[in-house]
Amino acid sequence: xxxxxxxxxxxxxxxxxxxxxxxxxxxxxxxxxxxxxxxxxxxxxxxxxxxxxxxxxxxxxxxxxxxxxxxxxxxxxxxxxxxxxxxxxxxxxxxxxxxxxxxxxxxxxxxxxxxxxxxxxxxxxxxxxxxxxxxxxxxxxxxxxxxxxxxxxxxxxxxxxxxxxxxxxxxxxxxxxxxxxxxxxxxxxxxxxxxxxxxxxxxxxxxxxxxxxxxxxxxxxxxxxxxxxxxxxxxxxxxxxxxxxxxxxxxxxxxxxxxxxxxxxxxxxxxxxxxxxxxxxxxxxxxxxxxxxxxxxxxxxxxxxxxxxxxxxxxxxxxxxxxxxxxxxxxxxxxxxxxxxxxxxxxxxxxxxxxxxxxxxxxxxxxxxxxxxxxxxxxxxxxxxxxxxxxxxxxxxxxxxxxxxxxxxxxxxxxxxxxxxxxxxxxxxxxxxxxxxxxxxxxxxx
Numbered sequence: 001x002x003x004x005x006x007x008x009x010x011x012x013x014x015x016x017x018x019x020x021x022x023x024x025x026x027x028x029x030x031x032x033x034x035x036x037x038x039x040x041x042x043x044x045x046x047x048x049x050x051x052x053x054x055x056x057x058x059x060x061x062x063x064x065x066x067x068x069x070x071x072x073x074x075x076x077x078x079x080x081x082x083x084x085x086x087x088x089x090x091x092x093x094x095x096x097x098x099x100x101x102x103x104x105x106x107x108x109x110x111x112x113x114x115x116x117x118x119x120x121x122x123x124x125x126x127x128x129x130x131x132x133x134x135x136x137x138x139x140x141x142x143x144x145x146x147x148x149x150x151x152x153x154x155x156x157x158x159x160x161x162x163x164x165x166x167x168x169x170x171x172x173x174x175x176x177x178x179x180x181x182x183x184x185x186x187x188x189x190x191x192x193x194x195x196x197x198x199x200x201x202x203x204x205x206x207x208x209x210x211x212x213x214x215x216x217x218x219x220x221x222x223x224x225x226x227x228x229x230x231x232x233x234x235x236x237x238x239x240x241x242x243x244x245x246x247x248x249x250x251x252x253x254x255x256x257x258x259x260x261x262x263x264x265x266x267x268x269x270x271x272x273x274x275x276x277x278x279x280x281x282x283x284x285x286x287x288x289x290x291x292x293x294x295x296x297x298x299x300x301x302x303x304x305x306x307x308x309x310x311x312x313x314x315x316x317x318x319x320x321x322x323x324x325x326x327x328x329x330x331x332x333x334x335x336x337x338x339x340x341x342x343x344x345x346x347x348x349x350x351x352x353x354x355x356x357x358x359x360x361x362x363x364x365x366x367x368x369x370x371x372x373x374x375x376x377x378x379x380x381x382x383x384x385x386x387x388x389x390x391x392x393x394x395x396x397x398x399x400x401x402x403x404x405x406x407x408x409x410x411x412x413x414x415x416x417x418x419x420x421x422x423x424x425x426x427x428x429x430x431x432x433x434x435x436x437x438x439x440x441x442x443x444x445x446x
C-alpha cells in the first residue's frame with residue numbers, strides 16, 4: 001500500500017512539473033569558428049532593431065601576475081579611457097570618446113571578472129549607426145591609449161575607494177573568507193594600493209596584448225542581422241586582437257580541496273551587525289552535477305523565502321532579515337557560500353543553526369514536496385532569463401565561455417525536471433562536507 005501511494009505521489013509530482021514547463025521555442029544558436037580561431041555564436045532575433053555583441057577572452061583576474069592583483073580590472077577600465085591616433089585617424093581622449101558613443105546612442109563597456117575579459121556593445125541596427133558603432137568599437141579595441149596620466153588619476157580613485165571600504169565590516173569578511181576558501185588560488189586574491197602601485201602603462205599594454213587574442217576569443221551576437229553580417233562584424237571587431245598573436249598561456253591550478261574546518265572570529269568595534277560567511281570550495285561550471293546542485297541549493301538556501309535557511313533562521317527565530325546560499329561556478333571550483341547578517345550577540349547562535357541545517361540537509365535531504373516546489377519555481381522562472389536580447393546574450397555568452405552544448409538552454413527545463421532525489425543527494429554529498437567549512441564572523445561578540 002505504501003509503495004502504491006508513493007508511486008501515485010511521484011506521478012502527481014511529475015505531472016505537476018510537466019504542466020509547469022513553459023512553452024519556449026528552441027533558441028536558434030548558430031556556431032562556427034573563424035580562420036583566426038575565434039568562436040562565433042549568433043542568434044537571430046528580430047524583436048528589436050538592436051544588436052547586442054559580446055567579445056570575451058581569457059583575461060580575467062585569475063590571470064593577474066603576482067604582485068599586480070587588479071591588473072585585469074585596470075586594463076578593462078582603461079580600455080574605455082581613450083584611443084591612440086592610428087591609420088590616419090585622430091586620437092580621441094576619454095571625453096571625446098564618451099561624446100562619440102553618446103552621439104551614436106550606443107553603449108560600450110568592458111569588464112574583467114574572475115575568468116573573463118568581456119567587452120560589450122549595444123547599438124541600433126539602422127545601417128549608418130551600426131556601421132559607425134562597429135567602426136568605433138573596432139578602433140577602441142585595436143588602439144587603446146592607456147594614457148599614463150589618466151591611469152594615475154584612476155589609480156588614486158581606486159585607492160580612495162579601497163580605503164573607504166576598509167571601514168565596512170563586510171569588506172573585511174569577504175576578503176578573509178576568500179583567502180580561507182581559496183588558499184592562494186587566484187580567485188582569492190584582492191587588489192590593494194600596493195598592487196595598484198605596481199601597475200604602470202607598460203603593464204597595462206602588456207596584459208592587454210597577452211590576454212586578448214582572436215585565437216581563443218568568443219564572440220556572441222544577438223539581433224536582427226544575418227549570418228554573413230554577423231561574421232563580418234566579428235572579423236572587424238577582432239582585427240585588433242588578431243595582431244596580438246597567440247602565445248600559450250600558463251595553466252591556472254585548480255582550487256585545492258578543503259582539508260579541515262577553519263573558524264575565524266574577527267572583532268570590528270562599532271559594527272551594528274555581525275557579518276557571517278560560511279562555506280567551502282564548490283564546483284566548476286562544466287561539472288556534470290551543476291544542475292542537480294542548482295536544484296539542491298534552491299531548496300537549501302537559494303530560493304528566497306521558500307528556502308530552508310530562510311524558514312529556520314528568519315521566520316522561526318527572527319535572527320536576520322535575509323540568509324542566502326549560492327554556488328559560484330566558473331572555470332574553476334568557485335565557493336559554495338552561506339551569507340547573513342545578525343546582531344553581534346546572536347552571531348554564535350546563527351552560525352550554529354546554519355551548520356546544523358547543513359548537517360541535517362546533507363544527512364536527510366529534502367522532502368519530495370520541496371523538490372517538486374523547487375523544480376516548479378526554477379522552471380517557471382527560466383523564461384525570465386531569456387526575455388530580452390541582452391539576457392539572451394548573457395546566457396549564450398556564458399554557454400560559449402564554458403564550451404557547453406548548443407542545446408544547453410533548449411534542454412534545461414527537461415533535464416531539471418528529470419532530476420530525481422538520489423541524483424540530487426549524490427551530487428550534494430560529493431561537494432558539501434558539513435564538517436569541513438570555512439566560517440568567518442566579523443563583528444560578533446566573543
